[in-house]
Amino acid sequence: MSWLVSIVDRADPESRPAPAAVEARKTQLLSLWSRYVRPVTGCGDGDFEDFYEQAVRLEAALGSFGADNVWLQLSSNRETAVNAGTGERRRASDLDHLPLYGTQPSRRHEDVDMEQARLAASYYRYGAFLARAGRRVEVCGFLPDDPSARDLGDVLAGFAADGIRRAFLKTTRVKYAAFPVDLPEGFAREDAGQVVYGELDFGAMSLEGGTENIIAQEFVPMHYEYRVFVVGQTAVTAAGCIEEFTPLDNNGYRFDNKLRRNRQDKSAVEVEPAVAGILTGFARNAVDALAVEVPGLTDYVIDVALDAEGKPLIVELNSLLNSGLYASQPVRVTEAMAGRERELVL
Ligand SMILES: Nc1ncnc2c1ncn2[C@@H]1O[C@H](COP(=O)(O)OP(=O)(O)OP(=O)(O)O)[C@@H](O)[C@H]1O
Ligand SMILES: [Mg+2]
Incomplete structure (x- = not known):
């Protein structure tokens, strides 16, 4: 079974002192990169986390799929795929029927087959999310042209009238904007325009007139954010959302228990460990509910957290392939993917 493995061709990373065991892992990854991508020293000026994340993805793919089954597509040359075992070169477009692994380049998940990314990005429509959101969530439009559409101004004015003093707005367009807004007493529907333009400036223009382009949420404190990686509707690895961590920081547990x-x-x-256990259990329950509600959604990441009272909630869902790895064990993801393909072939 062959795979198209897409790797972002990061620059030689800066050096960062680490314990001996981690140094040994870094050496392995640098030599892997030097062999399959380009010679690196580990003493360059590239970003540390960005490089090692990509190197770990490459290592996981080669280990779980086998080098001969990996068609490597580098971001510096997207047109060509090179077989990691044989060195054979093919046009990447001839291989786009293969299962994908690695960071996918599409911003809006449209130019590659990313059904999973699309389904994950619609999380705010799913009852299984809404029942576990721990906050009010409403989809609406920013100054919608359609008079029958749900208007952000009405949603925020409704929040304010119910005593909600702070909201969190996020665009339905992935990674476009997410920001908190204050809702002083007496906040009126007409105040919404200023709030969004104040935050996004000209960036608000492309939202204006649309329907269902904003996810308006009640603002709630989120503690101990935790990312759970799901393959085949099963949680396979997880780690705290700690931006400066990579899989090099994994503590040996499939469900890493370091949290911020x-x-x-x-x-x-x-x-x-206790909080990680609660979050993992909660995420598994949510994954089961999502499997019933959205059977087509099989591979994704689910971010969970505890609210101010310590009750777990879902932060959001994201595409599996493009999500930051933190201190997870990516090889659990590739193992699960490889296992599924073997089942399909048998
Ligand atoms: N309703 C909310 N109330 C308070 N904080 C929130 C809320 N929703 C999200 N946050 C915080 O904002 C962060 C970003 O939100 P979210 O993950 O939904 O968007 P994102 O576009 O994926 O951003 P990022 O790439 O930073 O994760 C969350 O990790 C969480 O800390
Ligand atoms: Mg997020």
């Missing part, structure tokens, strides 16, 4: 209480404030990282 406050992602936004970059508070201290601590080992929290």
